[in-house]
Amino acid sequence: ITTMRLIILNNNLKEALRSIEGGTGDNLNLPILKNIIIKTEDNKINFSATNLELAISYWASGKIIEEGSLTVPFNIFSNIVNNLTTERITLESKDFNLLIKTDNYEAAVQGLNSEDFPIIPKTSNTDKYIKINSGVFKNALLKIINSIQYSEIRPEINGCLFSYQIDYLRLAGTDSFRLAEKNITPDQFKSNFEEGFEIILPLKTIQEILRVIPSDSELDIFINQNQVFFKTNELEIISRLIDGKFPDYQSIVPQELKTELVINKAELVSALKLTSVFSGRVNEIKLKIGENKKFLEIYSADSALGENHYLLPIKTNGDNLAISFNYKYLLDGLKSPEDKEIIFGFNSDNQPAIIKSPADKNWFYVLMPIKS
Secondary structure: OOEEEEEHHHHHHHOOOOOOOHHHOOOOOOOHHHHEEEEEEOOOEEEEEEEEEEEEEEEEEEEEEEEEEEEEEEHHHHHHHHHHOOOEEEEEOOOOEEEEEEOEEEEEEEOOOOOHOOOOOOOOOEEEEEEEEHHHHHHHHHHHHHOOOOOOOHHHHOEEEEEOOOOOEEEEEEEOOEEEEEOOOOHHHEEEOOEEEEEEEEHHHHHHHHHHOOOOOOOEEEOOEEEEEOOOOEEEEEOOOOOOOOOOOHHHHHOOOOOOEEEEEHHHHHHHHHHHHHHHOOOEEEEEEOOOOEEEEEEEEEOOEEEEEEEOOEEEOOEEEEEEEEEEHHHHHHOOOOOOOOEEOOOOOOOOEEEOOOOOOOOEEEOOOOOO
């Protein structure tokens, strides 16, 4: 048995464990997925976790005294490390146990032979790539993630469309009640893919990218057959792709609008939160533009609780209108734009409405009304 011995700084170890935590699995048939693997590689210490759908690896610096590898239960190891206060921590493997030592503390955690741990895929095919600033990519994901919800029946909407075309990169998400799309312009990424493609990134993978990838690094994206690899200096996230074809949603995006409002976003958010107290089980609120087009009336009522109205100043052109929405979905669409004002467009009370941002022409949010 090769013994491993290394010294690592407390902060580096905590960051490594925080980064890979989302990759650990909970599988009754494969209890080893609750473990992580620690191994020395290229003068760095590699920490990896996988649930077979997703794998996360983190390379930390430290002092390697003896090379080796070991797999240990994540929860116990993490609980110990998170309560250690000393700066330097020594990790040693001995008969499949991990010894954790500091100046005033010692523990032995029962591990397993690292050969029993699933193989973590490597980014082998790195000829074709997309390079993008991680902050730009994360910001785009944040603008669509609210529209994705897990569906047992339709796996193809359990993630986001990642559509690469030579002159743009498009991300889109939908749960069939609402849809968000964000385009990343060609000046914001580099790529040597010679033709376009579309893949579907799982929601869990998107959540991990947002959680662990720092916002100021260069992110390399590689795609092989049914996997996608995201790589920064310290981190690698490897994920299976969702099988299936993302819905062709272009036909439901309103192209021409009969009525458009320009409205203060912060005021609309607080009006929705206030009026929603009577919105009932289906979260229904009504928006109405009457004869006096200077105001939007926001209204909710519940026969058992009561009712309320809110008048909000607007700039508008177009027809009078009364339309109902699920206020929670409407609020989700207002989380994205950084603007003070948003543009809200409608055609009729039973057709999709659209929210756009004056400052970000590459984003929109489409919302289905509640049909009365």
